[in-house]
Amino acid sequence: KPKMIVAGASSYPRLIDYEKMSQIAREVSAFFLVDMAHLAGLVAAKLIPSPVTHADFVTFTCYKTMMGGRGGVILCKDIFKKKIDKAVFPGCQGTSAVNMMAAKALIFKLAKEEKFIWVQKKTLENAKTMARALMEKGYTIISGGTDNHQVLIDLNSKGISGKSAELSLEAVGIILNRNVIPQDDNTPGKVSGIRLGSSALSARGMGEAQMQKIIELMDMALMNQTKIGIINQVKDQVLELCREFPVNGAVSIMKNQ
The missing domain is CATH 3.90.1150.10 (Aspartate Aminotransferase, domain 1)
Structure with missing residues (x-):
């Protein structure tokens, strides 16, 4: 049995059925992670379905369709936040780049307009x-x-x-x-x-x-x-x-x- 099922693609021009994949993950007691790096801007604009309500974890970048600066975001259910923080810092990431935080804040603000x-x-x-x-x-x-x-x-x-x-x-x-x-x-x-x-x-x-x-x-x-x-x-x-x-x-x- 898989421990985690991942949905996401770098060159897939159609939509992924997140609800169906979430059901499959639950049936085999697997975590469900969605990488929507390519699609985040379209999801933010509510033009295509969002995976957020179906996945345990969602990752995306702030450029591509988001049109912001380089950087990434990990979304997760509340029960996983401490484990995510521990996995990221200090092993993978040191001090946050303040300029990148500002760039993210700006594009998130613009995404609401x-x-x-x-x-x-x-x-x-x-x-x-x-x-x-x-x-x-x-x-x-x-x-x-x-x-x-x-x-x-x-x-x-x-x-x-x-x-x-x-x-x-x-x-x-x-x-x-x-x-x-x-x-x-x-x-x-x-x-x-x-x-x-x-x-x-x-x-x-x-x-x-x-x-x-x-x-x-x-x-x-x-x-x-x-x-x-x-x-x-x-x-x-x-x-x-x-x-x-x-x-x-x-x-x-x-x-x-």
Whole structure:
């Protein structure tokens, strides 16, 4: 029997049934831990189900969809708090960084505001827009779509490896990562997929029109990897888009809405 069941993923575009997994954990007398590092902002905005009422422990980061600074949080039931504190300090953590505590306090405050929720809604909308745009161009989307901020793409139908796609897109200023996909026949360093996220784009204030444009530019770069003229054209358009939506930070974007 397992002592603990863990729910969480780094590249899963659908929703996890926390209630069902909690029931399974109770049936085998196991603790239930949820890592919602990728999803915390969407959960805070109440746009997707929260695991907090179902899990014994919940962990998350303060960046990614939360759009804050580096750092993490452990939530737990009251009966576990002393054991968690003892496990963290002093063995894993020394004196807390006061600047990081301030950064956490700020993003937690912002997470209660309507402007934060607006960015999270755009994050969901933008991910769905990218998934649709990719499918319209003949790309295979793992699970057929997305329920969160991630889009996982199977490149086998295009005859391109994840590594090749990652490097080609990086060359034009589009940063994403190669990613293993289900039943991946490629080697771990090469893989057959790539993963997109909409959080950073949404925090910069981009919307549906920009998502359509980004997918168009991605497709141009991937389908013309050896054509220098087209690659330079794509690179220029990516730079133009970045200048139109500069990285002012999530706080600045929310203040302007």
